[in-house]
Amino acid sequence: MATKPGTTMNTIHRFLSSELAGEIEFLTARTRSLGSARANKLLEPLDLKVRSYSVLSLACSGQAPTQRELAEFLSLDPSQIVPLVDQLEGRGLVERTADPNDxxxxxxxxxRSGEQLYSKARKATAEGEAVAMAKLSKVEQETLRDLLSRIAFRD
Amino acid sequence: MATKPGTTMNTIHRFLSSELAGEIEFLTARTRSLGSARANKLLEPLDLKVRSYSVLSLACSGQAPTQRELAEFLSLDPSQIVPLVDQLEGRGLVERTADPNDxxxxxxxxxRSGEQLYSKARKATAEGEAVAMAKLSKVEQETLRDLLSRIAFRD
DNA sequence: CTTAAACTCTTGATAAAGTCAACGATTAAG
DNA sequence: CTTAATCGTTGACTTTATCAAGAGTTTAAG
Incomplete structure (x- = not known):
């Protein structure tokens, strides 16, 4: 009776000391997997997913992004932006406008209604973030935000 | 001539002040997207991807993980572990052993050869991590590792 | 001005990853 | 013994990712 089945908590604990558990690559992968699952659940009542939410957010940012810019900022292929915008546009949440300069x-x-929905969605993701970072102090949360954004946008 | 085409650097800079860019969810998604692309390139000469590397790493951790435990720790469905182990086993890198207790x-x-390959692969991912965190001091790197693991394994 | 090259969005084909239900073998509970 | 639960596996299915090519537009060169 050395190795008992092991509950969730148990399993995780056993591998905490593994080399993999110390790698940033793995930690970000796991964090984003858990986080995006949680965010998707919270966004479901609004008929949004993390992807469509991200597009809506940037569309409402006042920065007037082009589809190309959305693709780059969201680390997606330009062809993936098309159906995302199609869907949001079909719901009257965003508009495609030809850039006068190009x-x-x-x-x-x-x-207008896109911004209203975004306002609700933003509260949902903020709640998810609060849950995710509950174990960190406010100062630690800001530290994490700063460190992550420096490696997410290095260049 | 207000809005010029905008290079990569330019585009990113324009959206740094957006609400989205301040969300942990987004920052981890972008970080892991960039990081996993870089890691996959570095692992390619060894015929490994981030996924198979992670399985190999835990297989060589001395913790004797079951497939169920691999799935849970890696945030994957148990059915996704099967082909990953199949492939590694087919290359003679890992072994499936029936647990005597269950x-x-x-x-x-x-x-043996699995551990040898893992040793090389570990160096590759370590190099990728060094590149990713080049903009952070050693202390900041350890801080990031600590904060991330606390939200990746909260519970 | 004209032509060629480069860029943006879009479509379509294809591969990879994620989700879910069900099955055989095994174990645990009653 | 019977029933329920668990693990690995398979298969069907949806979603996401990757890539090439095309139509329209802009830029640069000649």
């Missing part, structure tokens, strides 16, 4: 590009902007 | 479970352990 009619190849299409600027994505949030509509 | 013959339903199969313990995955690294072979």
């Amino acid at each position: 009619r190849r590009s299409k600027v994505i902007t949030g509509t | 013959r339903r479970s199969k313990v995955i352990t690294g072979t």
Whole structure:
């Protein structure tokens, strides 16, 4: 009776000392997997997923992103942006506008109702973030935000 | 001529002040996207991907994980572990052993050559991590590791 | 001005990853 | 012994990722 089945907590604990558990790559992968699952649940009542939420957020940011810029900032292929914007546009949440300066590009902007939905969605993701970081102090949370953004945007 | 095309650096800079860029959820998603792309390139010469590398790493950890435990720790479905282990086993890098205490479970352990390959792979991922965190001081790197592991394993 | 090259969005094909239900073998509970 | 639960596995299915090519637009060169 050396190795008992092991509950969730037990299993995790056994591998905490493994080399893998110390790798940033693994830690971010696991964090984002858990976080995105939680965020998707919270966004479900609004008929949004993390992806569509991210697009909506940038569309409502006042920065007037083009689809190309959305793809780059979200680490997606430009062809993946198309159906995301299609869906949001079909719901009247965002608008495609030809960029006057370069009619190849299409600027994505949030509509009135898009901004209203984003406002609700933002509260949902903020709640998810609060749950995720509950174990950290406010100072630690800001430290984490700062360190992560420095490696997410290095260049 | 207000909005010029915008290079990569330019685009990112424009959205740094957006609400989205301040969300942990987004920062971890972007970090892991960039990190896993870089890690996959570095692991390619060894015919490994981040996924198979993670399984190999735990198989060589001395913790004798079952497939169920691998799935849970790696945030994967148990059915996704099967082809990963199949592949590693086919290359003679790991072994499936029936757990004597519970013959339903199969313990995955690294072979001699599995450990040799893991040793090389570990150096590759360590190099990738060094590149990713180049902008942080040693102290900051350890702080990030600590904060991330606390939210990746809260419970 | 004209032509060629480069860029943006879009489509479509294909591969990879994620989700879920069900099955045989095994173990645990009653 | 019977029933329920667990583990690995398979298969079907959906979603996401990757890539090439095309139509329209802009830029640069000649």
